[in-house]
Amino acid sequence: MQTPAHSGIAEPLTYLAAAALPAGTLVRVPLGQREVLGVVWGEAAPEAAGVEGPVLRPVAAVLEGLPPLSEGWRDLVDFAARYYQRAVGEVALAGLPPQLRELGADQLARRLARKPRAAADAGPAGDTPRTPTPEQAAVLAELRAGGAGAFLLHGSTGSGKTEVYLQAVAERLAADPEAQALVMVPEINLTPQLEARFVARFGPLYGAGAVVAMHSGMTNPQRLGSWLAAHLGRARIVLGTRMAVFASLPKLALIVVDEEHDPSYKQQEGARYSARDLAVWRGRREGAQVLLGSATPSLESWWGSRPPADGDPGGRYRRLAMPSRVGAGDLPAVRLVDMNLQPPRTRLSAGLVDAIAQRVARGEQSMLLLNRRGYAPVLACGDCGWKSECPHCSAYRVFHKIDRSLRCHHCGFAERVPRACPACGNLDIAPVGRGTERLEEELAELLAGVQRPEADGGGPVRIARIDADSTRHEGELARQLAQVHEGAVDVLVGTQMIAKGHDFRRITLVAAVNPDGALFSSDFRAPERLFSLLMQSGGRAGRDSAWLAAQGSRAEMWIQTFHPQHPLFGALRRHDYPAFAAQQLEERRAASLPPFSFQALLRADARTQEAAQGFLTAASADVEDLPEAAAVQRYPAVPLTIQRVANVERAQMLVESESRVALQRLLAQWHPRLHALRRGPEGQGIIRWLVDVDPQLI
Ligand SMILES: Nc1ncnc2c1ncn2[C@@H]1O[C@H](COP(=O)(O)OP(=O)(O)OP(=O)(O)O)[C@@H](O)[C@H]1O
Numbered sequence: 001m002q003t004p005a006h007s008g009i010a011e012p013l014t015y016l017a018a019a020a021l022p023a024g025t026l027v028r029v030p031l032g033q034r035e036v037l038g039v040v041w042g043e044a045a046p047e048a049a050g051v052e053g054p055v056l057r058p059v060a061a062v063l064e065g066l067p068p069l070s071e072g073w074r075d076l077v078d079f080a081a082r083y084y085q086r087a088v089g090e091v092a093l094a095g096l097p098p099q100l101r102e103l104g105a106d107q108l109a110r111r112l113a114r115k116p117r118a119a120a121d122a123g124p125a126g127d128t129p130r131t132p133t134p135e136q137a138a139v140l141a142e143l144r145a146g147g148a149g150a151f152l153l154h155g156s157t158g159s160g161k162t163e164v165y166l167q168a169v170a171e172r173l174a175a176d177p178e179a180q181a182l183v184m185v186p187e188i189n190l191t192p193q194l195e196a197r198f199v200a201r202f203g204p205l206y207g208a209g210a211v212v213a214m215h216s217g218m219t220n221p222q223r224l225g226s227w228l229a230a231h232l233g234r235a236r237i238v239l240g241t242r243m244a245v246f247a248s249l250p251k252l253a254l255i256v257v258d259e260e261h262d263p264s265y266k267q268q269e270g271a272r273y274s275a276r277d278l279a280v281w282r283g284r285r286e287g288a289q290v291l292l293g294s295a296t297p298s299l300e301s302w303w304g305s306r307p308p309a310d311g312d313p314g315g316r317y318r319r320l321a322m323p324s325r326v327g328a329g330d331l332p333a334v335r336l337v338d339m340n341l342q343p344p345r346t347r348l349s350a351g352l353v354d355a356i357a358q359r360v361a362r363g364e365q366s367m368l369l370l371n372r373r374g375y376a377p378v379l380a381c382g383d384c385g386w387k388s389e390c391p392h393c394s395a396y397r398v399f400h401k402i403d404r405s406l407r408c409h410h411c412g413f414a415e416r417v418p419r420a421c422p423a424c425g426n427l428d429i430a431p432v433g434r435g436t437e438r439l440e441e442e443l444a445e446l447l448a449g450v451q452r453p454e455a456d457g458g459g460p461v462r463i464a465r466i467d468a469d470s471t472r473h474e475g476e477l478a479r480q481l482a483q484v485h486e487g488a489v490d491v492l493v494g495t496q497m498i499a500k501g502h503d504f505r506r507i508t509l510v511a512a513v514n515p516d517g518a519l520f521s522s523d524f525r526a527p528e529r530l531f532s533l534l535m536q537s538g539g540r541a542g543r544d545s546a547w548l549a550a551q552g553s554r555a556e557m558w559i560q561t562f563h564p565q566h567p568l569f570g571a572l573r574r575h576d577y578p579a580f581a582a583q584q585l586e587e588r589r590a591a592s593l594p595p596f597s598f599q600a601l602l603r604a605d606a607r608t609q610e611a612a613q614g615f616l617t618a619a620s621a622d623v624e625d626l627p628e629a630a631a632v633q634r635y636p637a638v639p640l641t642i643q644r645v646a647n648v649e650r651a652q653m654l655v656e657s658e659s660r661v662a663l664q665r666l667l668a669q670w671h672p673r674l675h676a677l678r679r680g681p682e683g684q685g686i687i688r689w690l691v692d693v694d695p696q697l698i
């Protein structure tokens with residue numbers, strides 16, 4: 001069961017039961033004054049059956065009708081808890097649907113008695129498999145022959161990875177009438193298309209209930225429904241986000257991790273697990289095949305799938321490749337615009353505006369990427385130098401013109417834009433820099449004279465914006481994406497939300513307006529993220545090669561940069577992920593960074609930066625005596641990049657080792673000491689501390 005957070009109780013608690021309960025049984029047990037959900041984790045050691053100490057309390061109820069959670073599932077939870085330094089109960093509970101916690105035994109029995117949806121209502125019209133391209137066929141053959149184990153599918157954007165997933169799943173399910181598949185995607189609401197495809201493909205075969213979704217956008221009853229269907233074996237396919245890695249799938253045969261490089265597979269609170277890494281672990285534990293797919297694999301997975309070479313046995317994953325686009329289309333031609341050669345303060349180069357205008361006139365769509373929402377990141381006074389700082393965070397509040405607000409994107413603090421400078425009264429306060437709102441506005445001005453083709457009804461250019469602001473309301477994102485797919489939009493402006501996975505058919509030009517920021521970040525993973533973001537967004541252009549040819553058009557990716565000589569752009573121009581990866585791995589090896597070393601972050605939040613750092617420094621000294629300490633480097637405590645959020649000071653300490661085992665051992669022994677430290681004088685003023693194993697953001 002879930003014990004109170006940070007109580008330091010990491011192990012299961014012991015209860016009395018009238019008869020032996022098999023491990024994995026779901027029960028209700030008393031905890032303090034409450035009755036909570038629990039999972040029987042195993043039999044208590046005889047001495048725990050308490051000669052001394054408190055009298056054991058009995059189990060309150062057994063959730064009848066639910067088969068016990070499998071040993072494989074419990075092992076997964078045990079491993080995740082140990083590896084990510086959390087309590088077993090916390091991880092187990094996080095892996096179960098929230099509503100299961102609230103239901104009593106009777107309520108659950110009633111819920112289980114409810115009939116599943118009839119197999120007849122198969123939902124939308126079916127979707128027939130396509131004849132695989134030669135590359136798809138080769139990959140499917142390797143998967144068929146490959147058996148259990150992990151595979152990395154490196155497939156270009158538009159190479160038809162989705163079709164490979166669909167057919168690999170179909171083969172598994174057809175081979176065994178009970179087999180189940182788990183398909184994970186980074187953010188399901190970004191790809192409503194995909195869910196529809198799976199339902200259309202498998203609904204007619206196995207009934208409407210055969211495909212269930214699992215993600216945080218669902219209501220609690222929906223999540224319980226999906227979980228039960230999977231646990232009881234009624235669902236054959238679970239399609240979900242990172243949380244789905246904990247789905248109870250008694251007959252799991254295949255796990256697919258789409259866009260395996262995506263940072264959203266890493267949970268950023270509570271147990272900070274990587275769903276991708278757990279998927280690989282789970283596949284190995286359960287003898288299931290694991291298929292990781294991406295056009296730009298994470299460097300960890302790329303390195304992990306290297307072929308054997310002399311003296312090197314190679315990686316643990318088998319690498320599969322689909323370099324070509326379906327329909328023999330080309331990847332977009334990459335054009336770098338040297339912003340040093342543009343007139344000062346140019347935001348959109350004349351060449352780019354012209355290229356967009358031409359495409360609008362031909363009835364093609366363009367897409368502009370700017371990874372910053374709002375109108376302008378800062379509002380400033382030209383007289384006294386006042387800037388729109390957030391009073392609670394070490395960050396500026398962003399100017400949103402639409403509702404004339406200044407909003408902090410870190411703590412949410414929002415105010416109306418002041419009429420005059422709050423510091424000196426000057427009326428002339430101005431936005432500095434630019435976000436998607438402003439880009440949309442400027443674009444409308446620059447393209448004001450452009451007409452759409454008469455054949456399509458003519459009229460002025462239609463610009464749309466997709467970002468976290470424009471899609472705040474339920475269903476809004478799906479509606480806006482549908483508009484783009486229908487061709488009701490000529491130019492789409494947006495943040496990285498528009499870069500991912502969408503199979504847009506009429507986009508022929510993609511532009512990254514200002515990607516330079518990530519080139520010089522202090523986070524060693526920033527170039528990797530930038531490269532994949534650019535590759536991914538470029539991949540939205542020219543996906544329908546037949547239509548493109550009929551248009552007499554070419555797909556292009558434009559990049560505005562002040563650093564056109566940067567090697568990252570060189571590799572991007574050639575669509576050469578392997579070259580980029582090789583260069584990055586070289587640097588990582590030289591600097592002993594992952595995947596050549598293993599990291600964890602110890603973080604402390606406190607009222608003052610001194611307290612936070614002091615706690616970390618003391619924590620570091622506290623493990624000096626451990627035998628592993630020599631093999632695990634602990635760097636000095638430093639403030640986070642955004643050091644203060646909502647009046648809380650944040651500091652972190654990087655912990656690194658070339659030995660994963662040494663790092664894990666040290667962390668395990670550190671845990672109880674950190675709890676003790678928190679209670680002591682060094683813990684004064686500490687609000688919370690946490691450990692992030694294999695951190696993605698440094
Ligand atoms: N064998 C095939 N025959 C015809 N069309 C196909 C085939 N396989 C895939 N397609 C089509 O090709 C397009 C691209 O496929 P898909 O979206 O799966 O690419 P992807 O590899 O997932 O790309 P990305 O990484 O950019 O998301 C889709 O419209 C898909 O329907």
Ligand SMILES: [Zn+2]
Binds near residue numbers: 409411412413645
């Ligand atoms: Zn703030």
